[in-house]
Amino acid sequence: MKTNADFSQVWDHQMMTNYSVPTIAIRNGEGSYVWDVEDKKYLxxxxxxxVSVIGHCHPLVVAAITEQASKLLHTSNLYAHEPALDLAKKFTKLFGRDSKVFFCQDGATAIEAALKLVRKYGYGVKPDGTKQVIVAMHNGFHGRTSGALSITGNAAKRDGFGPFGYEVRFADFNDVASLESVMGADVAAVVVEPVQGEGGMNVGTTEFLNSCQRLAKKFQALLVVDEVQSGVGRTGSFFNFTQHNLQPDIVTLAKGLAGGLPIGAVIATTEIAQNFAPGDHGSTFGGNPVSTAAANVVVDVVTDKAFSENVVELANWFANSIMQMKLPQIKAVNYSGMWFGIELNSDSAATITKSATKHGFLVNAVKPNVLRLAPALNISREQLQSFLDILPKLVTQ
Ligand SMILES: Cc1ncc(COP(=O)(O)O)c(C=O)c1O
Incomplete structure (x- = not known):
């Protein structure tokens, strides 16, 4: 297999039909660049x-992985090891309150663990099972496993896979009245993303997110903040919830946490975490030594004050630069930190994505009219400028 077309052909033949067939095959990456098998370079x-929050193959991440891989690859959770416990200690500090951590493989398994913890909590409050409803948001996304899908408010992703094992009521995101209308004594948890990434980059308002917390408290329900995509410095702070002064009971992390290796984590207040008894939940690979060794490096890099200040400054400059172009094809730039939804005036996101790829830029049509960008947090101004330079051409093609 030599060309991109060769890879597409084999993919089409061999791989399940749940994904579209990719048109390019990536061979290697460095920083914010990747190269395909035909040696073409992409930003x-x-x-x-x-996921690649500090770029592809960051030297510190590669060094941590290499060192850990030569020492110990796997233990199972029958035995302790240093990288996982070091990482858990860092989380407690960042979480800001007494907390406990569960490690898993990705975002969906973090959500599954959080949902099981909520179940135990609900049975603790109402042993007869009358406090088991989950409130989640329309347009939200929490993963593809059955539990995570049950709280994902997107018919296109859910349809054809029910019935699910959870009773879920959906509220409109950023709509306090809608949230109020679905709350009640039977609610065990409110699950919310502070920014809906897969939903097309809808940024949660402080008023709404605080209402999630207020109403959860009022009805003795837990607040679960899904930071799988918004976490790990993406929005300019390690967690996004700190920007809204929230005090969630449970937080989920995954995506960029290990800089490109699979990992997921659930952080809960000690009080709520103690609902799990030994044997209640588990994962063979969760908290793997290599993934957690990489994550320790990523957390250290992204929590550096100067690093996150630069993320915010660069992101503001980039978003403002797009808006100042006043391109008639662009309606708005919705963003939070280094995470952008370029909202278009027509359903041209797929066409623009294709054209961008041709010109050596990888972006994503997260919705028919929204281009999503989630570059490495350490991308340079010059690299972002190169996209600004070509943007007018991309949107007019
Ligand atoms: C907010 C959120 N939660 C959960 C998930 C699921 O994560 P994963 O694909 O790692 O299972 C995603 C994935 O996009 C996500 O954005």
């Missing part, structure tokens, strides 16, 4: 869908 403005 990666999507970062493996918000």
């Amino acid at each position: 990666d403005l999507l970062g493996g869908i918000a």
Whole structure:
């Protein structure tokens, strides 16, 4: 297999039909660039869908992985190891309150663990099972496993896979009245993304997110903040919830946490975490030594004050630069930190994405009219400028 077309052909033949057939095959990456198998270079403005937070093959991440891989690859959760416990200690500090951590493989398994913890909590409050409803948001996304899908408010992703094992009521995102209308004593948890990434970059308002917390408290329900995509420095702080002064009971993380290796984490207040008894939940690979060794490096890099200040400054400059172009094809730039939804005036996101790829830029049509960018947090001004230079051409083609 030599060309992109060769890879597409084999993919089409061998791989399940749940994904569209990719048109390019990536061979290697460095920083914010990747190269395909035909040696074409791309500026990666999507970062493996918000995963490569400090770029591809960051030397510190590679060194941590290499060192850990030569020492110990796997233990199972029958035994302790240093990288996972170091990482858990860092989380407690960042979470800001007494907390406990569960490690898993990705975002969906973090949500599954959070949902099971909510179940136990609900049975603790109402042993007869009358406090088990989950409130989630229309347009939200929490993953593809059955539990995570049950709270995903997107018919296109859910249809054809029910019935699910959870009773879920959906509220409109950023609509306090809608949220109020679905709350009640039977609600065990409110699950919310502070920014809906897959939903097309809808940024949660402080008023709405605080209402999630207020109403959860009022009805003795838990507040679960899904930071799988918004976390790990993406929005200019390690967690987005701190920007709204929230005090969630449970937070989920995944995506960029290990800089490109699979990992997921659930952080809960100690009080709520103690609903799990030994044997209640588990994962063979969760908290793997290599993934957690990489994550320790990523957390150290993205929590550096100067690093996150630069993320915010650069992101503001980039978003403002797009808006100042006043391109008639662009309606708005919705963003939070280094995470952008370029809202278009027509359903041209797929065409623009295709054209961008041709010109050496990787972006994503997250909705028919929204281009999503989630570049590495350490992308340079010059690299972002190169996209600004070509944007007018891309949107007019
Ligand atoms: C907010 C949120 N939660 C959960 C998930 C699921 O994560 P994963 O694809 O790692 O299972 C995603 C994935 O996009 C997400 O954006």
